[in-house]
Every structure is written in structure tokens, then in C-alpha cells.
Amino acid sequence: MKLTKDIIKKHGLEPEEFKNIKKLLKREPNLLELGIFSAMWNEHCSYKSSKIHLKKLPTTGKQVIQGPGENAGVIDIGDNDAIVFKIESHNHPSYIEPYQGAATGVGGILRDVFTMGARPIALLNSIHFGSPNHSKTKSLLNGVVSGIGGYGNCIGIPTVGGETKFDETYNENILVNAMAVGHVKKNKIFYSKAKGLNKSVVYVGSKTGRDGIHGASMASAEFDENSEDKKPTVQVGDPFTEKLLMEACLELMKDNSIISIQDMGAAGLTSSSVEMASKGELGIELELDKVPCREENMSPYEMMLSESQERMLIILEEGKELHAKKIFDKWDLDFVIIGKTTNTNNLTLKFNNKIEGEIPIEALATKAPLYDRAWVKKKPVKSKINLKDLKKIKIEDALFKILSSPNHSNKSWVTNQYDQSVMCDTVQKSGSDAAVIRIHNKDKAIAVSVDSSANYCKSHPNSGGKQIVCENWRNLITVGAKPLAITNCLNFGNPENKEIMGEFAECLDGIKEACEFLNYPVVSGNVSFYNGTNKKNIFPTPVIGGVGLIKNLTKPLNHNFKKDKSKLLLIGKTFGHLGQSCFLKENYSLKVGVPPEINLLNEKNNGESLLELIDNNLVLSSHDVSSGGLITAISEMAMSSSFGAKIYKPKKLTNLYEYFFGEDQARYIIEIEAINLPKVEKILKDRDIFFENIGFTQKEYFEIEGELKISTKELYEINNKWYNNY
Amino acid sequence: MKSSVIVFPGSNCDRDIADALEKMQFKNKMVWHKETELPKSDLIVIPGGFSYGDYLRSGAIAGKSLIIDEVIKAANSGCLVLGICNGFQILTETGLLNGTLLRNKNLKFINKDVYIKVINHESKFTNKYKRDQVLKINIAHNEGNYFTDSKHLSELHNENLIVFKYCDKEGNIDDKSNPNGSLKNIAGIFNSKKNILGMMPHPERMIDDIISNKDGVNLFSSLLN
Amino acid sequence: MKFSITVTLKKDVLDPQGKVVKNTLVNMGMNNLKSIRQGKHFEIEVNETDPIFAEKKVDEMCKKLLVNLIIEDYKINRI
Amino acid sequence: MKFSITVTLKKDVLDPQGKVVKNTLVNMGMNNLKSIRQGKHFEIEVNETDPIFAEKKVDEMCKKLLVNLIIEDYKINRI
């Protein structure tokens, strides 16, 4: 078969790239080989546009056991316990088929975690939809939420946190990012690097079908009017089989039968075999006629590119084959030796005893293209907003507008569809700043949170990048956890566009700076480019997933007010920054100005001081101040409890709107017992922390002196109606 | 007291219930669904989860598994059987309990803490609870909407076979406090001999103050009584 | 030999799903919709030569597994 | 006017449910079972007099709501 220009283009390869392939092979590839190159060289697998920027991120630290490059990152939480975690996108499949797209996204990220020997203990997600008024939003929301729940609930891993946002920038391109967190003993971690010659390469799990062929290339292409045609590539998930696969793998991992293990994710059998061989600097030979197939007459091309779910590739120690097979038989899963490791450094594909394709491993892995794509710096935007030019609005009305907006509404419509309690270790469910999961049978716990702020990143990518890392850090601190490390999912538009590439580069610089300063390294992540349609790109949406440690789990800390007449302190300085604020967006439909500045020094100092207060048992409840400002944060603390609060007017003469709705960073509200006030003040003063005494809790009413008084019950109702009426 | 927890490939609350039983001093064994013999036990628990993926109807396939024949035999000879969530669904599929569990009225999976009232507090399973005691307890299911024919329903009423009903914090049993559309707010029932209890809520999730509360503890201590 | 089986909810069993589907369709402008009932459909192929025996087998599958007789009715057709 | 609709999974699409149901039936002793596929079934009644127009309406309902065209096929029959 002659490879025409058209065929090459359909495989998403540039003419230049095709030339390169011929050079590496020293001949023309055949169609099977072309397909394999296309799968390995596309953006999704090769990270060709992002790699040089990702290299900048800090990835090491005392707490890091495994940074990026493996199936998931691993951190040390002491006592031979380690936490494995990663986030991944499934944006394009979810737009095409929301239920299956989201479900298989969850399935895929779970495999990344249990491949490393960890038992998954928590799931989180970050989902972004278009405007609620857009015709597709409602069914996408329904499908995605039930897909996420459908998979996680069935397999029995609690879904404990996430974020659900709406913005017209996602009208034609929603974001579905799923994060999984697992627990493993430090000395029982499994890696994907192959070792040794002539070892059995074993295929386990579901059979291979024609689903998802070219899924990875789809994830690397922009959508257009014809994207509906791409539908046949959508995979269907089977959480039941995943559960079997998980249990079988974890059972086999109890002894030392496995040399290396890798799940078949994007680009299925191709990328898993190439990755194992490449890391081990070995060759791998597969006999494709042995691959368990679901359909008749599947070709080598289809087998190598299929993205059927719930499959794994394992390289076994010699003589362990029977033992391993017994385990997979017990769980009713396919187990077939389909090949072996070789010293040829080639990927060799045989079908009916004939070699159908042979490619040097390094041509697919290390020699894949790398681009330093052109990018431009964001032009600074004018930042002055004059409140006097805007229509006057009552503080109360502005607050209600925010609390009843889709983005700030109570999310229980979403979270009640997820089993949050299975496994009986969920200390803090969705609804607070971070979820808290106990380590089974121990008195310690981890805190997890995912965050993003696309509007900030759009207007000032560098500050935006810093800001999300800090917000994520704060969310862990408020539940009393020491932040340890993050994973990140970088959702951006078309990298061939200079502005978009600029957003990417600058966001990454911001993330890097914050992570470095906070000693908050990146241990895993995922890049999703080409989020957009017909040249209309989404706002840059990096999503940060953070994990922190609570060493002594006594009683859980969250942001619900606990008592009557406790003191309320605001840690951190309030300047009244309204640029890119939720106040302007919800009340005036304005997305103007720059995001608040980040002072990393204050950020670190304020956060660590709060942790000290918490460790000294001085804090009853705590909450970070983020989108919607001080007044929104206090409302949230009140709504989730049975208490209200009375807040003083600011002492200095400041604009009330700026004071109450400003989104200045590095701020927290804490509730403390009145008698502890001197102790708390001393610690904060010793640490040079700026704080204000802003009021106290009271029964029933949320009140701002002379401005507003409303019962918390009413606030709760305002906050709870949007989803139920949508 | 000796207990056995039946483990189907898709069970996912098996560890949770085993932990709870052990914490309450039961001598517990896990029994794989392909076994053809049950260890000697005073209590058999069928845990929550998705037994075989819950394809077709939840619990339907599990109802045909090898071990289920043994469970039926044991139950018929008086052994105590507790089915929680998917376990309840499986018990109805085997016919050990009458009626069936339909999809939740809102057609969505529901996970939240709800209130249930102890209707029958004089059984082997509930003697440590007080009459009409209100418990706060977690539910997590897609098909918890109990349905049965009118003949069986009057039997349930007349013979005091309804164990728990959904209610509100104050104990009011009405449509508003019914999370899933269940007939007469039924959350758990007995068979006519009262040795088999099927319930949708998860008592094993309510034995630890750090995680939730201890409202489930008395179910286990009743059994030990 | 091939059979098709249609399984439907019994009349007196509440069908929340059917209700939602109906409302949605009406909201979508399908005003002339009078009723909609949802059920399951199976296509079964058995290696038998005797149609009567085969149908008996299929009926057994329905009774033993595929149908919940408490809430569902079914119909078998040879195709 | 009444129609019945049968919705089935497309041929190449994974059918996790069918797999489990088949295994169970075989384990229950139904050795002659060759294949089983599961789908959905709808019975729709519409207030129309023109059968061609009515069928068009029903087809619209399928496309817009009842069928997931990405993974399912459907057939409409007047009954």
C-alpha cells in the first residue's frame, strides 16, 4: 500500500515529520508502522510542544519518591507509607460522549495508580462546562457527572472532591480532568521499566476491540464541524472488569513475580510496550495473533492502536507464569503471554509468524519530535477599574448574586451522586476546602484538593499560574495538612498559536516559581492541548491537584462554624483588589483588570503560621478567602453550620465593596475560642503576621454592622437553589 | 460469635463490613463466591457493592452464584443473614426476601446521610436500639426504591417485618424524608422468620466518630446480645 | 435459532424513568406524544434444531434470570 | 398510532453487560446458548393520523433523546 500525502495527513503527521520517520527507519514505513509512529509522535504521547517547558518545573524534594515520568508520582508520608497520585484529562472524549468519556477518564487514571502497586483510596475531578445557557451544557453536565459516579461508585473508590465550573469559554470544548490517589507501602512500589532478556510479556485484562482507534490522535486535534464523525473512536468503560483487574494486579503484586508493569492507556498496546522497552533500553517482540480479541478479523494495525479499556501489560520473572495465570483465572480475566523482551532494541511485531513491522524503540520514544514553539508574552492589560462608573448595587444583592451563581452554588447536586464514604476512611467529604482521607488503620490522614482559575490565567498567565498553586496550598492548610506535592493537568488551546503557547509558557513559569518557593514539587501531570474549536481556544486552564499530610488525626478540621461567640480573625492583608473578581463577573458581567498579585513570602508565612495555630489546637474552624472575597468566605462558613456571624465594618476608611469582595491573596478566616485570643495573637505577632479581628460568631444570623442581616438558613437556601432549578 | 462475609468479584464494602465485625469482636471469615461450602457461622453478611457489575438488574447475577445455594440452605435452617445495600438486592433476587429494589425515583445514584427510624426494635438485629429511635446513617445506591405487592406489604405491616423506615431528623415519616421513592419509606425488612434482614443504609459506615457517628454500632451489638 | 425477547414493567409498577422520558419529550416539543413505556430487549441465539424445545429453553432463561417476575412481563418471539 | 422501537449497541461497541449475562446463563447450564445481546425497548403511542408524519416524529424522538447514536443503532416498527 502506497502511503499517500492524504494518509500521512490523516495520521496527524507533518510532512517534515514523515521525512524524519523515513530517515530513522532508513526506508518507507508500512501502514502499521505509520500508525504506530502517529500514535507515539502525537502531542498526547510525545509531549512534543510542552516538554521543554515542563523541564523547568521543580520535581524533587525530600518527600518525593518518584517524580514525573512514571505512571504516577509517589511521595513519602512516613512510616513506610507512600502516596501515589496523578491527574489526567479526558476532555475530547467527554464532549463527544459525556457518560463514557468521563467514566473511562476515571478508569484510566485509576489504572495509572494501581499499576504502581497502590490501592486507590480517593478520586477527585475538575470539570468545566460551557455557559449554562448553552444548548449542550445541561446534558453534558448530566452525562459527565453520572459517568464519573458510575465508574467510581461501581469500583468502590470514594470520589471525595473536585470543582465544577461554568464559563462560555468551554461552550464547544468542556474539560473533564480526573485525579486518583492511592496508598502503597514504600518497599512495594512497581515501575514500568523492563529488565532482562527473554522475559515473558503478558497481556492481561479485557479483550481488544476496535474501540478508540486513534483516540490519542483525536485528543491531539482541534474540533471542527466534523468532529461528530470522530464518534466511533469513543471507548466504552467496564468498571466491573476494572475492579477485577485491580484486585488481580494487587494480588499478584504481593510477591516478586512482576519485573515491570504498565497499563494500556492512550495508544494502547503501542505505547505500553514501547515505554517499557524504552525505559529498560531493550527490544520487545510481540506475536499479535495471540492478542485476545473481541471482534473477528482484527488486523495488527487495529490491535496496536486500539484503546480498549481495562488492559495491562506485565513483564514477568522467569517461572512465575503459572502462578500469575492462576490469579488472573481466579478473577476471570484473560492472561496471555504475547511476547518477550529482546536485545534488538526494536519493537518487532509478528503476525502469523511473519514480521509485519519493525521499528527501533528509540525512534518512537527518545527520537520523537521536540518543538520549541514560538510564543509571545501576554500584553499587560489596563488594571484600573473605577467603581464609580458602575451601576450602584446593594452589598446584600451583590452577595446573593454570587451565592446563587452556578459557579458558587452548593455542589451537593453533583457530590451526592458520588459514593464519598465507601472504604470508611473519608474523614472530610466534599464541601470543605479539601477532602481528608485517613490512612487505613492508622491515625494519620492525607488532605487532597484540586483547583483552577482560568480567568486569572487568561488575563495574567504568570500570576494566574502562581495563584492556583497558592490557592491549592491554602486549601490543604485550612484542614490542618502540611502540603507535600502536586500533580497538574494543563488544559490549553492550540500550541501552534503563538499567543496560546505564550499563555502556556508563562503559566508554567508562575507554577514553577510558586512550587519552588513553597517547596511544593510537581510529581506527575498531564498536558492537554488543542482545546478549542475552529481557532477559538479555551481560556488557559491549568488544574492543580495537591496532597498534604495530617500527621496526627485527632478531630477533623473544616470550615463550618463550630460555636456561638467565638472570635473571628482574618489573617493576611486586605487591599481590596477587584480586577478579574467574581464580584465584577457575576454582577456586571465584566472580566476586566489583572488578577491579584501574589506575594509568595506572605503566602508561605501566613500558611505556616496557621498550621502552627492548628497544631496547637487553637483553631475551631478555618477557611481560605478566594473567589468572592471575604464576605463570600464568611457566608460559606455560616451556611454549612448552624451559626451565623457578626462582622464589624472595616476600621480604616475603605470602600466597602473592595473590602468585602476584594480577592487579595494569602488570606484565611479562622474561628477561635475567645479565651485563646491572647495565645493566638502572640503566635501571629511573633511571626510578623498581619491579622484583623473582624467579628464573632452568633446564633442564626449573618450580619454586617449597619449593612446587612440575614438568617443563615436563608443564605443556605439562596446557595442551594441553582442546581435544583436548572 | 462467628460471622462469614460473602465476597463477590464486584463487592466493594466487603472490607468495610469485615473491619466493623472484627472491631465488634466477631470471629469473621471471608468467603469467595466460587466456594461451595460455608464455614460454620452464626451470621452471614452479604455486603454492598456491585457483585457482578450489577448488569441486567442489581443483584440478579449474584443471585445465581455457587455460594448463594449454601446461603439459602443456611438461612432456611435459621442462620442469621444480613444483606446490606447490594446485599439486600441480592437477597430479593434469591427470593430469601420478597419484593424488589427499583431505581431511585430521581434516577440518580444517591450518597448522603439520611435519617431512619427503628420500627422493630425487638429483634435479634435491633434489640439494643430504643423504640422509634432515629438514626443518622449513610446511603449509597442507585436502586434502593423498595417495591412489593400489596399482599406482601400488608404481611410486612401485620407481622412487624418492617425494620427501618426513612424519616427526618425529628422522626417524621413522609414523602419529604423519603430519599429514593421507597414504598412506605421502607429502608429495611425481615423475612417472616425474622432471621434475615435486608437494608439499604450502611451500618458499617457508622461505627467511628472520626468518620461519621456511632449509630450503626448497636446493630452489631444487638447480634452479640 | 434466534429469538427476541421483550421485557416490560408491569402496569401497576411505578415507572419513574418512563415518566421522565415522557416529560422531556413533551418539553422538547413532542406534543402529540400520548404514552411511552420503556423495557428491555434481548436477542438470543441458541444451537438447537427443535423450535419447541428451543423456545422452552429460552423461556427458562427468562424465568430463571432475565426477567424479574415480580415487576416485569415478557414476550418471546422467534425471529 | 403505536410504534415499537428497539435500540441495540452497535456491533463493534463493547457490551460488558452481554458478556456477564452470557457467562451466567452458560454456568446455569444453558450450554446451547450461542449469543445474547441486550438492548432497550420502547413502546410509543402518538396522537397522529398520518403514519408517515407520525413515524417521522418518532424517528426524531429517537435521534434527539432515546438513542445514543454514537454507540447505538435503532429500528422503528409500527405496531
Ligand SMILES: Nc1ncnc2c1ncn2[C@@H]1O[C@H](COP(=O)(O)OP(=O)(O)O)[C@@H](O)[C@H]1O
Ligand atoms: N465535580 C466535583 N466532584 C467532587 N466534589 C466537588 C465537585 N465540584 C465541587 N466539589 C466540592 O464542592 C466543594 C466546593 O467547591 P469549590 O467552591 O470549588 O471549593 P474551593 O473554592 O474551596 O476550592 C469542595 O469541597 C469541592 O471538593
Ligand SMILES: [Mg+2]
Ligand atoms: Mg477553598
